[in-house]
Amino acid sequence: MEVSPHSQIAAIVLAGGLSRRAGSTNKLLLPLGNEVLIVHSVEAALTSLAEPVVVVTGHDADRLREALGSRNVIYTHNMDYSEGQASSIRCGINALPLDTDGALICLGDMPRVQPQHLNTLVESFTPNTISVPTCAGRRGNPVLFPARLFPQLNKLTGDIGGRELIDNDSISVIEVEVNSDAIFYDVDHVKDLDGLTIQP
Secondary structure (H helix, E strand, O other), rough: OOOOOOOOOOEEEOOOOOOOHHHOOOHHOOOOOEEEHHHHHHHHHHOOOOOOOOEEEOHHHEEEHHHOOOOEEEEEEEEHHHHHHHHHHHHHHHHHOOOOOOEEEEEEOOOOOOOHHHHHHHOOOOOOOOOEEOOOEEOOOOOEHHHHHHHHOOOOOOOOOOOOHHHHOOOOOEEEEOOHHHHHHHOOOHHHHHOOOOOO
């Protein structure tokens, strides 16, 4: 199944958190391969079917932008990043073009997620349904939200993210098999990068 040519699916990469569990180091700027962590997440989005790619900065915004260089992304800065993930989601949603039909909410600390995982979600898009990736019956990230739920995303608070909507029985959710445990792997601590490879 291919995404409709009339569907405009964006990707929002959340990169504004304080990364408290990584200590004094911003985990998104930790080296992984020949790049830093955040680059892998942004490159996956840029190489996917999603367009445009919005990067939400907050903590260490200048260093993150420097790390991403001249990549073709839209930056938006979350002044309220200390309030938690929901504030960055709101910031990203508000930076999207008005004709956006849906948005992938991508986490900047998930470097094993590949373009094909994002494409599988994009190709599953329907205007009234949340698409959640699964592997072996377990749900992961990123998640694709239709534009009709953007107002609800804008009302979220704290650090829960979009899970509140996914768990809402009144909202339709489809599970999309991606056959990769990359959708579960996020980096919380420096040691999480030990021996990490970025293959799916």
